């Protein structure tokens with residue numbers, strides 16, 4: 001790509017927004033031309049609007065931008081695509097305005113994920129669903145478009161399920177142990193989570209259960225036909241900063257070795273800057289994966305799997321772990337945009 005594509009980050013001061021800015025700081029294809037946040041932050045330099053909570057150096061090129069209001073008419077016209085890390089209620093209104101005004105929107109928010117004409121993408125799993133963009137534009141009369149990435153726990157789960165579809169997968173049970181960064185900077189009070197486990201994350205179980213069949217579904221040229229698969233999820237918040245861990249039970253009629261081989265063989269995407277060389281790392285150690293040891297593998301874009309074994313009742317059980325604000329959020333959204341750029345959707 002000879003000239004970098006100008007992008008904006010909506011909700012740039014939040015937990016995911018800061019991760020976007022960190023990952024985009026030296027991106028070879030995308031250049032951050034604008035950052036937005038709430039009226040509380042608008043007008044400030046980005047470096048003053050966030051106290052740098054990711055404990056990484058503040059990117060100079062982005063730190064010197066003035067935060068602008070999140071309205072689409074404020075966005076510079078040379079920006080082609082915006083990454084959205086807005087709260088869902090704000091995203092629902094704002095993202096449609098951007099798409100109507102001709103911007104591509106690569107969103108983390110849940111607002112549009114389940115609409116029939118909106119792609120819910122994991123490029124290694126269902127990049128052909130991006131063809132829904134054409135249908136979306138025709139139906140809604142938009143010059144731009146909205147694509148979404150799944151919920152953070154769903155992304156990691158589905159990456160491991162995709163290779164199991166060929167082994168006859170129909171039934172999945174999952175229990176998550178989700179990091180506090182998944183709730184955003186102000187999401188969970190330290191008094192609530194330290195020395196504790198909270199067995200409830202609002203809306204999370206439902207998202208895992210309904211998003212998975214759509215992502216694993218087949219695009220027939222006009223719509224996605226959901227995969228015939230049931231998911232039952234239990235979601236817990238645990239005192240880990242970054243990295244969601246999930247215990248998974250699947251009903252496949254295959255040996256642990258066949259499951260491991262299938263997962264390790266999920267092909268990477270060629271030629272995309274954020275695509276990990278190995279999307280799934282299968283570990284053999286009894287005590288892996290662990291968030292502190294495994295969340296940053298391949299810059300946080302790989303999912304680590306371990307403890308693959310037969311279940312005493314039926315099928316196979318295993319543990320997976322991935323970085324929730326990278327593979328589960330900002331990194332996923334950037335990978336979607338890279339795939340769209342490579343496939344010519346950003347012209």
Ligand SMILES: NC(=O)c1ccc[n+]([C@@H]2O[C@H](COP(=O)([O-])OP(=O)(O)OC[C@H]3O[C@@H](n4cnc5c(N)ncnc54)[C@H](OP(=O)(O)O)[C@@H]3O)[C@@H](O)[C@H]2O)c1
Pocket residue numbers: 010011012013014015016017036037038039040041042070084085086087088090091108109110150151152181182183184185186324325328329
């Ligand atoms: N955290 C994760 O791991 C994760 C994973 C997947 C998806 N998501 C989704 O990503 C989105 C962002 O999550 P987060 O964890 O980054 O949240 P967060 O830390 O609370 O950040 C929210 C961002 O939105 C801005 N904002 C809030 N109210 C606004 C308004 N009325 N108008 C314009 N901007 C406004 C905030 O700006 P100010 O700083 O000015 O308030 C901030 O930049 C959510 O939809 C979430 O569900 C999060």
